[in-house]
Structures are given as C-alpha cells and as structure tokens.
Amino acid sequence: MIEVLGYVALGVGVGALSSFLGVGGGVILVAVLVTASDFAQQEAQATALAFMVPTATIGVLAARRHGLGDLRASAVLGAGGAAAAVGGALVALALPGDVLRDVFAAFIGVLGLTMLLRPGQADEDSPAEDHP
Amino acid sequence: MTLILIGAASGFLAGLLGIGGGGLMVPMLVSVAGYRQRHAHAVSLGAVVVLALAAAITYGAADEVRLGTAAALFLGGVVGAPLGALLLSRVNDAVARRAFGALLVGIAAYLLLT
Secondary structure (H helix, E strand, C coil): CHHHHHHHHHHHHHHHHHHHHCCCHHHHHHHHHHHHCCCCHHHHHHHHHHHHHHHHHHHHHHHHHCCCCCHHHHHHHHHHHHHHHHHHHHHHHHCCHHHHHHHHHHHHHHHHHHHHHCCCCCCCCCCHHHCC | CHHHHHHHHHHHHHHHHCCCCHHHHHHHHHHCCCCCHHHHHHHHHHHHHHHHHHHHHHHHHCCCCCHHHHHHHHHHHHHHHHHHHHHHCCCCHHHHHHHHHHHHHHHHHHHHHC
C-alpha cells in the first residue's frame, strides 16, 4: 500500500514537472525509476510508456478544448512512427540492461546540457496544460 | 512525407528509450514542417499516444510492463499536471529549466559511472 502511494506521489511530481518544464514525463519517470527503485532499465521504460498512453490522451483532449492540435497530422506522425517505435522497443529488449542504461544516460546527459545552456529554447509561448 | 519521417525518427527513439518522443518531434515540427510552437506541442502529443501505445504493447509482449505501477503513476499525474501549469504562470521557468538540466546531467553521470 505504501509502495502504491509512493508511485501515486511520484506521478504527481512527474505530471507537475513535465507540464511545467515542457519535457516529456517519460524522461523524468525512467530516470527516477532506475535510480531510486528496483526497476530494471527495460521495465522502467516499458512502464513509463504505459503511463504515457492515457496521460498524453488527456493532454490531447485538453489541447482540443483550446482549439489546438490537428488529429490528422498526429495520425500521420503516429502511422509513420508506430513501426519504428516497435523496432526501437525490440532493439531495447535485445540489448543487455546495462548497455541500454548507458544509452539512456547519454541521451539524458545531452538533453540536460541543452536545457542547461539554452533553457528558453524548447517552450517559448507553449501552453503548460498541453503536455502533462 | 516530412511528417512520416519525423514520426519514424521520434518513434524509434520512443521505443528505444521509453520516452514519448515529443522532445524530438516538437522542434522538428517547428523547424522542418513550419508549425507554430503551441500547435506543434498539441500535434506531437497526439502522435505520442500512438507511438507510446505501439512501444508499450511490444514491451508488454515481453512481460516488462508493470501495469499496477503505471496506473498508480497515472492517477498521480492527473493531479500533478494542473499543478505544474499553475507553477508555470508564477515561476521563472528559464531558471527552473536550467536547474532541471543540471539535475539530468547529474543523473546521467551517476548512471554512467555506477
């Protein structure tokens, strides 16, 4: 029970941070799960993706209320990316956990440096409620 | 065609690293496809639903998804997102983004060294 409450609390933090900073919840979530809990790298990534499906859906609905978004363009992006997403996941599943962890670390290191050096770049005039 | 390529690059990254892919999609939609920032965010979010679902099903088939944890996180996330939006209107977000960037660099170093 306490563990479940911990994850709910983590969800609050991830939701707030990602809508505040404009970075996807996935980056934060995977980083926290592999650093501070017993999740293996693949498990953390899998669980973050499962978390994102309903969360992003709510974000899309919120954006539509503000007249933002274009479902057709989203569908084209999604169609172009779905097979690649499956491919990426298969590569991740085939890699040893510690190698995947290093790849992930390199990615967030670059992302972190970008945010550190050019903090304003990614979210000028972006509405917070559009990316939970 | 441009959208399909952007989707493919973001999708691969989403599946490989367990992220949404918005961090790549939004800047590309703005710079390559000419979307406005706000609009790009919304369009990217719609694509994230599809990309994350495709990747999550793949991981799920390998029995890696912890559904109970994902559900608990989602419950919290629904509460947290409006809090972040509220913060955004009150706090200097350039400072916050710098701080978060530094934190990510720290986590990256920790993960690489341990």
